[in-house]
Amino acid sequence: MDRSSKNTIATHSGISGSSFAFTVSSPKLWSPSLANLYDMVVTVDRDTVYSYTGFRTISRGVVNGIERPLLNGDFLFQFGTLDQGFWPDGIYVLPNREAMVYDLQTLKNLGFNMLRKHIKVETALYYQACDEMGLMVVQDMPSLRPLQTETLSNCTVETILPNDAQQAEFQRQLKLLVTQQRPFPSIVTWVIYNEGWGQRLNYYPEFGLTDLVRQLDPTRLIDSTTGWYDYGAGDFSGNHHYANPQCGSPFYSIPSSPYDPSRIGIQGEFGGIGNNVSIDHLWNVQEAIVTINQTYELDTTLDAWNYRSHRLLGEILDQVKMYACSGGIWTQTTDVEGEVNGLLTYDRRVLRPNVSQWQSDIQALYNAGAARTNASTPVLSSF
Template sequence: MRVASSLILSLQATLTLASSYDSNFFNPGKARRQNVNAKAYAVQEPPLTTDWTYKLGTNPWPEYPRPQLERAKWQNLNGLWTYQNAASLDALNSPPFNQTLANEVLIPSCLESAISGIQANYSIYSWFQTSFNIPSSWSNQSVLLNFGAVDYEATVFINGQKAGFNRGGYSAFTIDATGLVFVHDPTDSGDYVIPIGKQTLNPSHIFYRPCSGIWQSVWIESAPTNHITQLDVAADMNGEVNVTIHSSSGTPGPVEIIFYDSGSKRSPNILASQTGTSDVSFQFTVPSPKLWSPDSPSLYNFTVVMGSDEVSSYTGFRTISKGKVDGIVRPLLNGEFIFQFGTLDQGYWPDGVYTPPNREAMVYDLEALKKLGFNMLRKHIKVENALFYQACDQMGLLLIQDMPALRPIQSRTLSNCTSETILPDTDQQAEFTRQLEVLVNQHKNYPSIGTWVIYNEGWGQVIQGYPEFGLTDIVRSLDPTRLVDSTTGWHDHGAGDYSDNHHYANPQCGSPFYSIDSSPYDPTRIGFQGEFGGIGQNVSIEHLWNVQTAINTINQTYEIDTSIEAWNYRAHRLLDDLRDQTELFACSGGVWTQTTDVEGEVNGLLTYDRRVLRPDVAQWQADIKALYDAAAGSHNASMAIS
């Protein structure tokens, strides 16, 4: 049987995809030349390279993209597609079927990136096209077309018929392809108020080049008509496992979940098994599991069987909570106070923008943090691909996960010549809420995530009515197993689990002093330094984002140190301040700004190209250990909070 189908994706970008049933699998080790008439793919010269820029080839990200719901029968659709710009949303009325698109493009990538082969500006509307073969062995099965993330809206057509739509540049989605996709990505143009994080069409200092298009992996897989669509698995420190297995039909039916010994994939090393019913929560106990923590990130593999559908996954046993320790409210991991210390992690790359060059590059940053002694990072108003979260699970890095911010701190001039901050209207706020729910539901299985952040520094935060209280309730109802930092930085009205202060360039963490742009410490919640540090050190041009408008903003950095030695001296003083506040007051953790330089920011532990590590490793290891030691001995402190 031969079934022709085409898929067009538009994000202000569009994708056309033709498929047919065939006995041949797509070979991910061989590049697919989409059209000899299209301009051939080549990596563009970015303003700054990394060691991976020119080593990627044309078959990027070969790993299975969704490790917590993995199927055996799948094909990777990453690689060379074709692309061309579209003029407007009206392009949806005349998809470019049977036409040659102008350029080859590497998927996944941001169109604005050098790795894409396009390095475009203002890619609001675009078309993408690819072709692939579906094995004949998949007949009588559903063919699921999966996208890790497309920024921002994707309309999918199959055989000329609209088959699906997704809105949200950070969420995964699946289309039953048994497609054509049109993508629209307005970023911060016009009156759009959407979750964009730090993306802007007009980059300047702390706001960066945007990402448009298919920036996470694309793949197809075979599954029964009634198949598993989502796993909700929460495993706590007592071995209690709470499970909901969602089915495509929504009709309850028998399911089985099988846990294996740590490190093993299949029987005979079965640790525990349990039968239950799909679409209904059920519970069981795994005896004496090894607990997950940054020092011992133990993970357990399991499989789920529902009819003829079988998927593999993993989890970690751990409990996140808060409680009083010697009279101070603390974050607890497995019932014990753990001082959380990490970096503000932007997740930007000079050659890939939002998309890391490959898994090796992505993990390089995480390994650098672990070597220095960090046990946490704050994923700052961005959502990463699933393999990033898996790496944090495996390496033992706690995560504070931000919701991508609505249009940050921008204003518009009204007809009466007054200025107002751009904030969401009722419909835009409802869409923000929906995408927050999607973020939590799609990521609540990762053991490493310990805290959800709703608002960063008031960006897109409506002050009237304090909506963060209702949003906090929604997050807790979706995921009662984690903490919520409702407002990190500014406009704190008492919602959530954290009393979170931002202050550059010295900390004010759980202390009896604060600055007027933050809030006083609230002893009924966790005292936390959500951002601090931010000290910068300029470097030579070969390690800078070589864009003059970005270079012009370097002196907007909170502090510039003229040498590496001075930078390390200042860092030592700031970390020592944080240690004092941990010993003497109620500081429970902090976030150092930041992992890497980004464009016009030069305050990273690593330069933007990842070629220079600024920290004196021995000094930083000692200073971070001193923080943990201070937290462990904080009950002996002689000063009390008034």
């Protein structure tokens, strides 16, 4: 049923326990600008289940010689935040739905069309809110472990890698993530590994895991190794670079890899500039406070923070205009304990961005992406 008109647009009967397909004629497509959704009613005997869906395609193709992500067949520059989902009164547990929606609505109001849900899986209400608001979601697989090393008896240092049982459990839970979350239309990309955390570097498991995710869900793109240790798996070629972006460009910094033009160029993380507010808005725990000076850059005033943000957004704008940058992820939505680089403070009381400036800068990214598109270019591959 069309939510706006309340008209029934399609019906179908099938046999329980068996899959079936049917056609919906000329549906309104889902996008960040028009988050069209349709209500569904499934009746089996005396039981009735209510749900919803959205119609949209996520694919990749060459547009004016550059590999691009495509939404409903067209290139749309994707710009979002790293969204860790931490809360001072519940850590990983949000206080209520209204608080969750406030974060998402703040991003939408600033002009973001996407977010990266960083190494956390949220409740169904979260993805439902993204579906209804029109926020694309890049969904991380929670990392198996951070990068750690140990010193052996011969004084050599080696990276601690997952053993076979840990790797098997990681794969099992990756399958659960994809099968559980794939009904939500807002999810457009799966991320398997973040910055090498838990990534076995001795036999490149990301290739097999990418194939597994593709089999489970051929309708979305896959960022197999965001950050670094990228050996060519998946749909994206990106790096993480604080504070300055290096997006689809002919320059990069180790440990990231050079841009691979056979895949989509994206800035997986950048920004990260901080502003230390009063103790009233910080996570008032000494262990967190002493880590504040590890922030990539600290700006002493909000005016300085907005100036630096404007400069960095201008840098990625240049890379959209000049090179092959197709998307970016700003770090981050909110402060997280000792990290004071959020658009919002940890208590959500202070919004750092100059709203009109950020809206203008973000819109400029979308305009630059649109200026480089060509709707007549054929899609080379679709997922």
